[in-house]
Amino acid sequence: AQKITQTQPGMFVQEKEAVTxxxxxxxxxxxxxxxxxxQPSSGEMIFLIYQGSYDQQNATEGRYSLxxxxxxxxxxxxxxxxxxxxxAMYFCAMRGNYQLIWGAGTKLIIKP
Amino acid sequence: KAGVTQTPRYLIKTRGQQVTLSCSPISGHRSxxxxxxxxxxxxxxxxxxxxxxxxxxxxxxxxxxGRQFSNSRSExxxxxxxxxxxxxxxxxxxxxGTSDQETQYFGPGTRLLVL
Numbered sequence: 172a173q174k175i176t177q178t179q180p181g182m183f184v185q186e187k188e189a190v191t192x193x194x195x196x197x198x199x200x201x202x203x204x205x206x207x208x209x210q211p212s213s214g215e216m217i218f219l220i221y222q223g224s225y226d227q228q229n230a231t232e233g234r235y236s237l238x239x240x241x242x243x244x245x246x247x248x249x250x251x252x253x254x255x256x257x258x259a260m261y262f263c264a265m266r267g268n269y270q271l272i273w274g275a276g277t278k279l280i281i282k283p
Numbered sequence: 284k285a286g287v288t289q290t291p292r293y294l295i296k297t298r299g300q301q302v303t304l305s306c307s308p309i310s311g312h313r314s315x316x317x318x319x320x321x322x323x324x325x326x327x328x329x330x331x332x333x334x335x336x337x338x339x340x341x342x343x344x345x346x347x348x349g350r351q352f353s354n355s356r357s358e359x360x361x362x363x364x365x366x367x368x369x370x371x372x373x374x375x376x377x378x379x380g381t382s383d384q385e386t387q388y389f390g391p392g393t394r395l396l397v398l
Contacts, residue, residue: 204384214371216389223384262326266383269339270316270328271375 173198173267177274184253185282191238192248192277194263200224203265205246207237210260210276219261222246253281284310287376287390295396301362304393306374308355314380315357316387317349320371329372332357333380361395369397 174197184190196205207219222230222237230237238247250257258281264271288307296302308315317329328341332351349359355376361368371394375387 200383202383204382206386208389214373214392214394216373216375216392218386218388221384221386266385266387269314269331269333269380270341271318271326271387272328273326275325 173200173203173265173272175263175265175272175274177263177277179277180275181278181280183280183282186255187252190250190253190257190279192250192261192263192279193245194247194274195243195245196263196265197244198265198267200267203267205237205239206264206266206271207235207246207248208262208264209257210262212259216262220248250279255281255283257281287374287388289372289374289390289393291393292391293394293396295398296364297398298364298366300364301360302364302395303358303360304372304374304395306357306359306376306390308357308374308376309388312376312378312388313355314377315351315355316375316377316380317357317359318373318375319343320373320392321367321369326373329359331380338380364397366397368395370395 176195203224205222209217220232236249260276262276263274314333316331330340351357373392374390
C-alpha cells in the first residue's frame with residue numbers, strides 16, 4: 172500500500188529565510204508521481220510542484236524546488252526566500268488507484 | 284481557462300437532512316474526484332468519476348454518493364446527515380485520471396456545517 176509521511180506538524184520560519192518541508196513516501200510501484208499542495212486558510216488546495224519517479228532532475232517552479240532522493244524515498248519541498256504569504260498548510264501527496272494519497276500536512280508560519 | 288468551481292461555498296444543515304454539492308471541472312478535464320477534509324481525519328478520498336462511471340470509492344458509508352454527468356460536471360450527495368459530516372469537501376479535476384503522474388486541480392471547496 173502507498174503511504175505518505177510528513178513528520179513536521181508545524182514550523183516557524185523567519186521571513187526571507189529558506190525552509191524545507193519533509194516528506195517521505197512508501198510505494199512498491201516503479202512509476203509514481205509526487206505532488207505538493209499549499210492550502211491557505213481560505214481552504215483551496217493550490218498545486219505547487221510535481222516530481223515524477225523517472226525524472227532525472229529535481230523539479231523547480233519559481234521559489235519552489237523539490238529535493239528528490241529516490242533511494243531514501245524522500246521528496247522534500249524547499250521554499251527559497253520565504254514570504255509572509257507562504258504561511259499555510261502544505262501537503263505532500265502521491266497518485267495511486269485514481270486518487271491522491273495524502274500526508275498529514277505541515278503548518279508553516281512565516282514570522283516578519 | 285476557468286478553474287474548478289464548486290457550489291455552494293458554505294452550507295449549514297441539521298442532522299438528518301440531506302445535501303447535494305456540485306462541482307464543475309476545468310474545461311477538457313473528464314476525471315473528477317471528491318475528498319473530505321476534517322481536523323481529525325485529515326484528507327480522505329471519497330470517490331472518483333470518469334465518463335459518468337465511478338472508478339474508485341473510498342471507505343465511506345453508503346450515505347455518501349455521487350454521480351457525473353455527460354458534460355463531466357459532478358455532484359455528491361450526503362443523506363441523513365450526521366454531526367461528523369461537518370467538513371470541507373474538495374473537488375478536483377484532471378484530464379483522464381489514468382496516469383499516476385497527472386496533476387489534480389482543486390476547487391475552492393464547500394464548507395458544510397451540520398448542527
